[in-house]
Amino acid sequence: MTTEHNYFMDALVFLGAAVVFVPVAKRAGLGSVLGYLVGGIAIGPYLLGLIEDSESILHFSEFGVVLLLFLIGLELNPGRLWGMRRQIFGLGGTQVMASAALLAAIALLFNFDWRLSLVAAFGLALSSTAIALQTLEERKLMATGAGQNGFAVLLFQDIAVIPMIALLPLLATTHAEATTTPWLQVLKAVAAIAVIILGGHFALTPILKRIASLHMREMFTAFSLALVIGIAQLMDYVGLSMALGTFLAGVLLADSEYRHELEIDIEPFKGLLMGLFFMAVGMSIDFNLLVNQLGPVVLLAVILIAVKALVLYALAWYLKMSNSDRLRFTAVLAQGGEFAFVLFSLATSTNIISLDDQSLLVLAVVISMICTPLLVNLVEYIIVKQHQNTPQPQDEIEENNGHILICGYGRYGQVIGRMLHGLGHSTTLLDSDPNQIELVRKFGFKVFFGDATRLDLLEAAGIGNARAVILTMDDQQLVTHLTGLIRKNWPSIVILARARNRQHAVDLYKAGANDISRETFSSALELGSSALNFLGMSKHNAWRAAQKFRHYDEKLLAAQFEMEGDEDTLIQLSHRSRRDLEEIYRQDQSILEENDNEWT
Numbered sequence: 001m002t003t004e005h006n007y008f009m010d011a012l013v014f015l016g017a018a019v020v021f022v023p024v025a026k027r028a029g030l031g032s033v034l035g036y037l038v039g040g041i042a043i044g045p046y047l048l049g050l051i052e053d054s055e056s057i058l059h060f061s062e063f064g065v066v067l068l069l070f071l072i073g074l075e076l077n078p079g080r081l082w083g084m085r086r087q088i089f090g091l092g093g094t095q096v097m098a099s100a101a102l103l104a105a106i107a108l109l110f111n112f113d114w115r116l117s118l119v120a121a122f123g124l125a126l127s128s129t130a131i132a133l134q135t136l137e138e139r140k141l142m143a144t145g146a147g148q149n150g151f152a153v154l155l156f157q158d159i160a161v162i163p164m165i166a167l168l169p170l171l172a173t174t175h176a177e178a179t180t181t182p183w184l185q186v187l188k189a190v191a192a193i194a195v196i197i198l199g200g201h202f203a204l205t206p207i208l209k210r211i212a213s214l215h216m217r218e219m220f221t222a223f224s225l226a227l228v229i230g231i232a233q234l235m236d237y238v239g240l241s242m243a244l245g246t247f248l249a250g251v252l253l254a255d256s257e258y259r260h261e262l263e264i265d266i267e268p269f270k271g272l273l274m275g276l277f278f279m280a281v282g283m284s285i286d287f288n289l290l291v292n293q294l295g296p297v298v299l300l301a302v303i304l305i306a307v308k309a310l311v312l313y314a315l316a317w318y319l320k321m322s323n324s325d326r327l328r329f330t331a332v333l334a335q336g337g338e339f340a341f342v343l344f345s346l347a348t349s350t351n352i353i354s355l356d357d358q359s360l361l362v363l364a365v366v367i368s369m370i371c372t373p374l375l376v377n378l379v380e381y382i383i384v385k386q387h388q389n390t391p392q393p394q395d396e397i398e399e400n401n402g403h404i405l406i407c408g409y410g411r412y413g414q415v416i417g418r419m420l421h422g423l424g425h426s427t428t429l430l431d432s433d434p435n436q437i438e439l440v441r442k443f444g445f446k447v448f449f450g451d452a453t454r455l456d457l458l459e460a461a462g463i464g465n466a467r468a469v470i471l472t473m474d475d476q477q478l479v480t481h482l483t484g485l486i487r488k489n490w491p492s493i494v495i496l497a498r499a500r501n502r503q504h505a506v507d508l509y510k511a512g513a514n515d516i517s518r519e520t521f522s523s524a525l526e527l528g529s530s531a532l533n534f535l536g537m538s539k540h541n542a543w544r545a546a547q548k549f550r551h552y553d554e555k556l557l558a559a560q561f562e563m564e565g566d567e568d569t570l571i572q573l574s575h576r577s578r579r580d581l582e583e584i585y586r587q588d589q590s591i592l593e594e595n596d597n598e599w600t
Helices: 007-027 032-043 054-061 063-074 078-083 085-109 114-125 129-138 145-171 175-202 204-212 217-237 242-252 259-283 287-292 294-318 323-333 338-349 355-388 411-422 434-442 455-460 476-489 502-511 521-534 539-562 567-587
Strands: 404-407 427-431 447-449 468-471 494-499 515-518
Touching: 007 032, 007 259, 032 129, 032 259, 032 355, 054 259, 063 129, 063 217, 063 242, 063 259, 085 114, 085 145, 085 294, 114 145, 114 294, 114 338, 114 355, 129 145, 129 259, 129 323, 129 338, 129 355, 145 242, 145 323, 145 338, 175 204, 175 217, 175 242, 204 217, 217 242, 217 259, 259 355, 287 294, 287 355, 294 323, 294 355, 323 355, 338 355, 404 411, 411 427, 455 476, 468 476, 476 494, 476 502, 494 502, 502 515, 502 539, 515 521, 521 539
Parallel strands: 404 427, 404 468, 427 447, 468 494, 494 515
Antiparallel strands: none
16 A cells, blocks of 8 residues: 655655755855755755655746746836847857857867767856846845846846757757757747747736736736746747746736736745755755766866856956956856756757766756855955955045044935035045945945944044044944944044934943934834824824924933833833823823914
8 A cells, every 4th residue: 555645744844944954054144045955955865865856846846947037027128128138149148159169178178979068068058047046136136237247148048048959859869850850849939939929918918907807816826826837838848948938928017017916926936936946956966976976076067167157257357347246247157057957858868968977967067056155155255355455445535624424324324425415514434345335336426445443444534523423334233332432532523323223222322322313213203193194183283293202202212221221110111101101192282183274
């Protein structure tokens, strides 16, 4: 009697591994992709053996890549896609052909069969769409030069899979296959793409409108998934990239009024399946083959990464990308990709390459995938070190008298800096994040790189002549430490600091800040005032109510500062403050009575 497979247990194993390994990898600064890969290795057949069938799981989880490309397509309407044509076909085409040519030449130098060399070179020239895009999104790099050009290259690679697959029968050992299959394959491909384009343009929006009119959220979600799965199956049937088909469908729906609803419905499935894909890649490592063929596998993986890195860096240099973008562009795309698995599998089935060669190539690709998060982290470390070792930004800080020094020029500091600039105040801006500095400088702001906790840097920035120092960094421990450091060395200077929360505000006052701003306090008051207005209170009275709350809460914060360390007294103070606030509002009847005509 056969026992039924327990899929619930498999799901528990996958989710448990993700919960254990991904947070550890994120905390270590390695990124979630490496966490998923290590988790897959741990539960795979060659370590703990909790999951055996890695191949079918890998095939199923590729649907995560399909969903990812569909969502990216929703962000690119046809006009934007047409505007990227030079990047896609110029940069992407050059990368694939140059990488393939170099890899094939190296294989021929080692006296490999020319057909094996050609197929291996084309497969290895492709990068991992899943890993590259996940890395770019996770590190907020999609809007950078590295992200935009990297996406263009990946998109061309998905398109390039079509002629690569069509080429295989021409290289096959059977003459009948070589004369009949390619044209049939090409016709199927053209027909499938035509169906997607015409159907997406004329039929999808009316269908979505009809389903949306049912006002049944689950039906809209069901149709969204059915749409993506159907297109993926169609492309798979004709031997093309499933991700390319769903990307085209996404582009055609980019201008649809249902775009955001589709994104919301599909996003959760994409995240889970992408994680499953990375874990399946980790599970697919054949450690027996790795041990027996360690030298050839490692050599092949090194050659693969080195050749592609050389081509990618040269292209980035030719395009005059910034140094940081060049390094990131190279690191993100230097690995092999999941479409190589498909290409090598088809090549084996047509007797172009042997099963042993396929296993060796696949293992080298997987090793290169695992190396990608480590390579990206190495590149980020190099970028930071380059900025730290570049003396120009700190040496060029201008001597200012009566200026304002802003430490930290992220999303919070930029608002303050822009307002002060607009009112004609002289400012010196410091930030320790090289990514942020590059971004802000593109918009014409002068920001200097440096660690604000260094006394020599603060002196070079003219803190002795500054009218005030504004600390806006996101790290609350750093802001507290810097407040104390500045107060100790420059006792008379005015220190204005950003506080994360109420307790942080108390800590900053203790460290010597003259004034603080709780980062969400003012915006919360503004929204609360708006709520009162919508509830029927006039704008003027709503504003007065918010200001009265601000005044009372600031007094309460000062009282809390005096009682710091006495938890019981603080709890009693909190309870009493609620009653006091109600009484204050009750006494000020002019707020509650709608009889003012001050302003609306």
